[in-house]
Amino acid sequence: MAASAAAPPAPTSRLRVVVGEEELLRARAVSAVRAAVRERHADSEEHELAAAGLPIGDLAEVLAPSLFGGHRLVVVTGVHEAAGALADQLVSYTKDPDPELTLVVVHNGGKRNEALLKTFKAAGAAVDECPKISSAGERIAFLRNEVRHAGGRITPDAATALLEAVGNDLRNLSAAASQLVSDFGGVVDADAVARFHRGQAEVTGFTVAERVLVGDSAGSIEMLRWALDRGVAHVLIADALADGVRTAARVASLNTTNTGELARQLKLPxxxxxxxxxxxxxxxxxxxQQAIGVAAELNADVKGAAASADYALERAVRRIVAIRAAGAAGRGERLRAGR
Incomplete structure (x- = not known):
């Protein structure tokens, strides 16, 4: 079952608890609160802090009344890992919450720091439950809901086939549901799932690079996750990104658009x-040029410099897409200024 849409906290209590084992549902609940706050306070100031290892002074600083006025949103993630002193500070805050601050605490479930959640609930905090989706029936219900939200409908045999093909990860199931509706629309049947799965099985590092280079943020992350799930080596994905960026740079740097001339000069097909x-x-x-620098860093990261090669790849993909978008925006501003 998906987390319910988060409504703005009541004016008399700007406290919220997001709790449960499902990471995707927790992320969606926080996003819904963020959207609700922005709708009511367009210029709100936002802070997101991880509780693990968080200095008490840093938390006190963001919870202290603002000198400049305006509403603030503070999200503290992983409060199940909060040290005793930090948990005590959060508990103390509930006794006199700032009416111009929305505080969201995110707990991954379990017994650790459970008393903290009880205190927030007793203080009137709104609660988003994000329980573990563990049975096949619950995952199929989740899939159907995702397809419906994307504007389609999935047949029972297709839902079962997709679950078997994709696995239990909710993010992958959600991405697959959205992609199926986008590709096939209307009713998604078992044949559509079979064709989709064959296409996903063919994902390579070059598939990821193609999405990155055209600035498709969601598509590139989706393809990256599919590639990693299917065992494509980190180094191959990083190499494909580097090759794509370098080749685009070489083509863009020459003063000709003639394909044959470029092929001769660059010695490429x-x-x-x-x-x-x-x-x-x-x-x-x-x-x-900036993207080439990111690709060079990534090359070192996937060969051991980074603690997590998966994280390094996703971070590099997001950075390159953002660099492209910033460059295009800057060029647009210069063109408008030149008129």
Whole structure:
């Protein structure tokens, strides 16, 4: 069962608890609160802090009354890992909450710091329950709900087939449901699932790179996760990203759009030049140079410099997409200023 849509906290109690084992549902609940706060306070100031190892002074600073006025949103994640002194400070805050601050505490479930949650609930905090979705029936119900929210409908045999193909991870199931509705629309049947799964099985590092280079943030993260789930080596994905960015930069740096001429100068096959030309659209030279730097860092990260190669890849993908978007926005502003 998906977490319910989060409504704005009541005016007399700006406290909220998000609790449960399902990471996706917790993230959605926090996002819903954030959206509700922004709707009521467009210029709200936002802070998100991880409780594990958080200095008490840092928490006190964001909870203290603002000198500049305006509403604030403070999200403290992982409060099940909060040290005793930090938990005590959160408990103390509930006795006299700031009416111009919405405080959300996120707990991953279990008994640790359970008393903290009870105190928040006793103080009138709104609660978003995000329980573990553990049975096949619950996951199929989740899938059907995701497809319906995306504007489609899935047949029972298709839901079962998709669960078998994708596995139990809710993020992967959600991404698959959205993609199926986008690709096939209307009613999603078992044949659509079979065709979709065959396509996903063919995901490579180059598939990820293609989505990144055209600035498709959601698509690139989805393809990255599919590639990792299917065992594509981290180094191969990093190499594909580096190759794509370098080739786009080489094509964009030359003063010609003639595919044949570019192929001769760069000693590349025409098909690769044509693809690079398409991918280079929307990029500035400066942005491509920055992306090359990110790709170089990623190369070291996936070869042991980073604690988590999965995280390093996702971070690099998001950074490169953001660099492209910032470069395009800057170019647009310069063009408008030149008129």
């Amino acid at each position: 025409p098909w690769k030049v044509k693809k690079a030309q398409s991918q280079a659209r929307g990029w500035t030279i400066d942005a491509l």
